[in-house]
Amino acid sequence: MVELPGRGETFVTDTPGPTPDSPAILLLHAVGTTGLLSWYPAIKPLSQRFRVLTMDQRWHGRGIQSPEFSLSDCADDAAALIEVLGLRDPIVGGYSMGSMIAQLVWRQHPDLVEGLVLGATTDHFRNTPWERGFHASMELAMGG
Template sequence: MLQRAQRSVRHLVRPYPLRDIPAGSMLDLPGRGRTFVTDSGPRDAPAVILLHSVLTTGLLCWYPVIPALNERYRVITLDHRRHGRGIRSDDFSLDDAADDTVAVADALGVDRFTAAGFSMGGGIAQLIWRRHPGRLNGMVLCSTGPFFSEQDPRAQAVADRVGRLATPVYRMLPKSVRLDDTDAHTTVWAFRQFLSTSLPDFGMFGEGLGRFDSRDWLGDIDVPTSVLVSTRDKVVPPSRQQLLLDGIPGARRFEVHGGHACCVLGAEDFIAPFGAAVDAVAIRGTLAPPTP
């Protein structure tokens, strides 16, 4: 049983190698709670806040791209509520996640920033623009769309199956290895990150995702926007990603020839187009006046 679980996990997860992972710490957000944040790169460079996908963490989703971005940007990650070491709340919504992100920016003294979101994080980025006018220099929307499908009842079964496969391996990991131990093997580190989010919360996350829909106001978005389309995506189909390009005035298309986990499992092909997508909006956005 255990050997079968190990073989299945190795087949499912081949994460990008660990390289220069920034250290992080817990940050107090007055009136909201505490969340885990990393803040790396030049402090006087344009700020980019990276917003992660469902069932991951800020570092697990984004660690492959951080070293390259740090050459020219201040890069911030956070764990969204009920994910990893994020805020421990009784419920979950993308609206709250958007407000949490702006609270992180406030706590770090960041006025305007580029929001780069992967999948769920792309919905959060769009809500930051809508709920907090003038805070964004631009958006980079990766493997995401203007809405998410209603929760498929089969998805919980898949999450449960992954949990059953992963848990025996997790129990075999050295007890001395913790979430912040980047000297561990990549797979060890990645599984500890993944299992720091409660899999039974998947239904709650699905409900939160299902309530998001930006189609009625996409045409009002007035900040530079890059859309990075994952052309082999079976979770958020490319046709749904294209709706962002069709709906957001002046949005620019970038492509990665990968599936929905391309930010980590296909990172070799993701890093360069993602960096180009950030470059296309981040600098230009700092030159534009904020929305009143």
């Protein structure tokens, strides 16, 4: 567990790379899962080149519990983790929801991010009736 000052505590995995100065990659998970559950198949191969970190996002697994959920807050949490751990120029990777958060980390904290790797992503929701229903049902399913 890592304390993010003024934000809360979240579960982080930190797998060393081949050398102490290996570049870091922070992997952000999809909705309804956790960092380790989403990324465990990729950690070992990536650790051959990178220091590999995962974190549980707000409202997921052992992530920060807060009254409200926002992707922007999740991005600030990831940035706080980068700062707390003293990561230098990490790559931030994300899948689905995690990729939207990765983009926000870069937009909100461009000085902290060296690069992005994005999978199954968009940069916004279209706000169609179907999408509003989907997101409302996900919020209910997650206890919001």
